[in-house]
Amino acid sequence: MPEWLIGFARTRITPPLGCEMAGFDARKGVADAVHDDLYAHALVFDDDGAQTVLMSLDVIAVSAEFSLAVRRDIEEATGIPASNIFLAATHTHCGPVTVDLFYQGQQLDVAYLQSLRRVVVTVAITASNNKRPRTLKTGMVPVAGIAVNRRTPDGLPVDPFAGVFFIEELDGQAAAVAVIYACHTTVLGPDTLSFTQDFPFYTLAKLKSVLGQSVEALYFNGAQGDLSIGHKSNLSAVGVIDPFRTFATAQRLGERLADAVLAGLKNLALEAPGVKVLSHKVALPLKRYEPLVAMTQAREEAGRRIDPQRMDAEMLAIRQDSLFARIEEYYAKLYEQSDAPEPKTLSIECAAILLGETAIITLPGEVFARVALGIRAASPFAKTIFLGLTNNYIGYLPDHEATRDSGYEVVASRVSAIAGDILQQETLQLLNALQKASAR
Structure with missing residues (x-):
């Protein structure tokens, strides 16, 4: 069996009650309950010293400044290059305020962010220290009946796959499972004043109930800019709450995603050890x-x-x-x-990660599905997965067709319509360079 060195860890990051909650301009009130705890997870992959860290945080987003500080701290503590460390937000709208946005009256909690920085660094160090020989299986499993394109009459396009990383001990026992799925984690609306991971809570709980409570389970979001579970963002943004936005719906959809992952486990491919990371800066033109x-x-x-x-x-x-x-x-x-x-332009970091034969593109905001699907269609890798909301938050990145129709996401985008084309070109260059590097 091809052995990797893989470590993982998690820690609770639920803030105190009474703090402001991120994600909805129309929300009134502060957090008054905890439905389920928020967590920071870390996965460390090591191939003979070539390492990368994938971190999942149950927050709406992370800023470039926060991410850079955390990555430098982790590099100093572990020796893993900051350029190989990736902080991805799950984008729950029922968590703390972690980035500055246009919402009325919301203030960053500096004390919480300082504490979060320390906790995130610690969980990465713990995961690194917990590395041991394990095996990795990956794949893209079909998923239906969850994400809907909230801007189109037919609800399409969506990303029809969930990426899956399945980690086993050398004796074949399940150790950890990571799910990467593109959808706004906004089943719950602005009337929800409880901290919650939203539907991924139920996905991960179902996976653990089947695979074993000792199995670590974590969720990453994908290119989810125009994908949700059926409500219209223009109405939700001003306080119209559809009656289906309940915890019962979150459970039904979350468990549906878990069922799709469980059904796809048998089709995952065993990956030979191999870690490669390439990144560069990209300039996206700003709107005037x-x-x-x-x-x-x-x-x-x-x-x-x-x-x-x-x-x-x-x-x-x-x-x-x-x-x-x-x-x-x-x-x-x-x-x-x-x-x-x-x-004027907005400088972003684009990264391409190769784990075995699975390519991962990191996205620093909320990229529309058409942009990501275009990258995947032209990718030299059969398995190309996207980590959204990673290492920065630049807001929405629409495609040309969406820009013609305007609407909430287009108005809330800082970049011009050509930004999606630029992102596609730059990420494909990275993927092609990654393929050449892996062939050496």
């Missing part, structure tokens, strides 16, 4: 905005039209206009404050 004074005036005018007592169709449209004006003012301010020369 009207002068900030004009944007502020538009936001104020839109806000004055809101009647807080009404939620009819006309008032919902007015509320959307007000939210969109506030988002654009927020980004116009960031644009104006930037001292970069014109045309």
